Amino acid sequence: MNTDLNNKLKALPARPGVYQFKNDKDKVIYVGKARNLRSRVRSYFHGSATNAKTIALVKKIKDVELVVTDSEIEALVLESNLIKELKPRYNIDLKDDKSFPFIKVTSEPFPQVYSTRQVIKDGSKYFGPYTSVKSMKSSLRMINQIFKIRSCKYDINEVTIAKKKYKLCLDYHINKCDGPCEGLISEREYNEMVQEVIKLLRGKTDDLIKELETKMQKSSSGLDFEKAGEIRDKLEQLKTISSKQKIVSNDFIDRDVISVAYEDNDSACSIFNIRSGKLVGKKQLRLSLKGGEELPEIYNSIVKFYYGEHTEIPKEILFETEPIDSDLLKQWLNLRAEKKVKFVIPQRGELRSLVNMCKQNAILQLKEIQIQKMKKEGQVPCAVAALQKDLRLIKLPKIIECFDISNLQGTDSVASLVVFVDGKPKKSL
Structure with a gap:
């Protein structure tokens, strides 16, 4: 020294x-x-x-x-x-959340909803990070199908509407927008719709369905059948979404489940987002360890990273073991969420099953990481190397195609094909 x-x-x-x-x-x-x-x-x-x-x-x-x-x-x-x-x-190195996309709901009088990778403190609401771009695009597509949120980038306010600065675009004529640019929908009505979008993004699908059912009854009682019909169409799509969300808990508490699988310096983290008892989202993080880290230390890093500045914080977070400095982490989360956040380490029952399910997803993700790593390093799974040896092949069988043909006494032939690439089933082929 x-x-x-x-x-x-x-x-x-x-x-x-x-x-x-x-x-x-x-x-x-x-x-x-x-x-x-x-x-x-x-x-x-x-x-x-x-x-x-x-x-x-x-x-x-x-x-x-x-x-x-x-x-x-x-x-x-x-x-x-x-x-x-x-x-x-x-x-512990986690992929920077700035590289992950978010869904942004702007703070304008008539808010926009779109994806962004740049998070700034401008009063907007950010939902994410989405570790899967496909998942994020699916959420945006769903919003655009159900709600008439404007797609234009205009700065719409009372002054621009009064001056008739902007004209209606194609979205209005194909019933994809209610025309806020020309004042055809009030700021209050538009923002009520935006609040519905926010509830959907927060996974509160069932709560939103109940609210819309009440609104539909009110519109119907007031003989506003056109409005009631619009709400009915929304409800049908929302109920379809709700039916596809797996019920994993009967107590309807909002919670996240975090689990980690690691081996040597490779590590994978799986996060389940459960809202109102339904699994509404799954996120995956990749970690690079330095050697010698224990699970409590890894969980500490994940909590600080994932619940950084712009992620929704639930009432409960489930782990298989408690993070280090858990009391301090909970104080920090309480301040950020403006509510009491609990860490739960379930030992048995329904919640333990959730942790186990999350763990299995982390293990599968870790195996995928290891296979990709082996491919980069020119390595192959042991089974593929053993197959080369047993069959006395000159080259490694990196691509294996298996055919099976069946028939009924020589007629009505059918065939199937399965493909393995680097020892792993390629289901897309």
């Missing part, structure tokens, strides 16, 4: 804050937070480290830089932001 670093360790404050370890090139290689900076930072140099990551980290530390904060929660937020910005080598 050099003299400058030793002197810094002696002068560390017993305050909450964030510490940054730097290497001999003055590059930040690890960011951490502490309730007591003096105790936490000094603990790295007592020779008590047992896991490979910490041992390797300590060998490379040449300097430490501190940011003192007023509270541990402030330190937690700052730590998360610095990890995203600096991507230090020895912190």
